[in-house]
Amino acid sequence: MPRGRPRKYESKLEALDAKKQSDRMRYLQKTQRIAPVEFIAYQPNLYSGVPTETDPRSNLRISSNIAIP
Incomplete structure (x- = not known):
């Protein structure tokens, strides 16, 4: 009885x-x-009601409580 893993290829x-x-x-x-x-x-x-303080066309929304250096 064979033991171990069987061969992957016959020949x-x-x-x-x-x-x-x-x-x-x-290759x-x-x-x-x-x-x-x-x-x-x-x-x-942008759906209605989104608070934007910058122009929505600028793709940037900044909140007034974020400090800008």
Whole structure:
């Protein structure tokens, strides 16, 4: 009765094919150009009743109790 973990591949040829495929995938990943991260700007809509002391078009809301150096 066999003991331990069973083999992942039945034959050495099957293991060799899997290794070639793995190496090929690693090579392709390494040689692909790295594209810049896609940035999606999100600006939530202001609903009525939001206390804004600055112009809402400036994308900055400042409360009067925050000290500005």
